Amino acid sequence: MKIRLLAVGTKMPAWVEEGVDTYRKRLPRDFSLEIEEIPLGQRGKNANVAKARGQEAERIRQKLKGDEYLVALEVKGKAWSTQVLAQEADQWRMLGKDIVLLVGGPDGLDPSLSAKADKAWSLSPLTLPHPLVRIMLAEQLYRAWTLLVGHPYHR
Numbered sequence: 001m002k003i004r005l006l007a008v009g010t011k012m013p014a015w016v017e018e019g020v021d022t023y024r025k026r027l028p029r030d031f032s033l034e035i036e037e038i039p040l041g042q043r044g045k046n047a048n049v050a051k052a053r054g055q056e057a058e059r060i061r062q063k064l065k066g067d068e069y070l071v072a073l074e075v076k077g078k079a080w081s082t083q084v085l086a087q088e089a090d091q092w093r094m095l096g097k098d099i100v101l102l103v104g105g106p107d108g109l110d111p112s113l114s115a116k117a118d119k120a121w122s123l124s125p126l127t128l129p130h131p132l133v134r135i136m137l138a139e140q141l142y143r144a145w146t147l148l149v150g151h152p153y154h155r
């Protein structure tokens with residue numbers, strides 16, 4: 001299974017890459033996590049949020065083949081325990097599709113993408129900054145995998 005994280009926002013500081021890679025590198029090939037950055041939509045002086053979010057959504061759509069299983073990361077999505085995440089990931093493995101995790105930009109995900117997603121996953125009721133979302137995702141995916149294979153890390 002390939003998990004693709006499509007994240008709006010580029011040029012993360014080195015500590016973010018380091019944090020993500022700490023966990024990403026531990027994942028096996030059949031549970032791999034790839035990160036693809038999506039450039040921010042244009043936000044001028046008279047910022048048109050809907051337009052910028054629409055541009056970001058279009059850039060995301062261009063990266064999709066159309067047969068992926070889409071999970072939108074949303075503050076108001078459903079909270080999953082690590083056990084539930086592991087169950088979800090176990091089901092993902094049966095689907096035979098790429099899993100795409102969608103992380104929005106400063107104004108969140110475009111509603112068209114939220115509507116298209118198969119699931120909406122909330123990491124916390126707090127609005128988290130983009131760098132922490134990436135690191136938490138990588139760590140929780142690693143933790144879920146260790147749970148599935150019975151590795152002691154998950155305790």
Ligand SMILES: C[S@@+](CC[C@H](N)C(=O)[O-])C[C@H]1O[C@@H](n2cnc3c(N)ncnc32)[C@H](O)[C@@H]1O
Binds near residue numbers: 107108124133
């Ligand atoms: C800085 S947040 C943008 C917040 C934006 N105001 C909103 O309401 O979505 C950027 C992205 O990080 C992700 N994100 C932030 N906090 C999250 C959380 N608690 N759970 C899941 N995803 C989160 C979402 O994908 C969000 O679109």
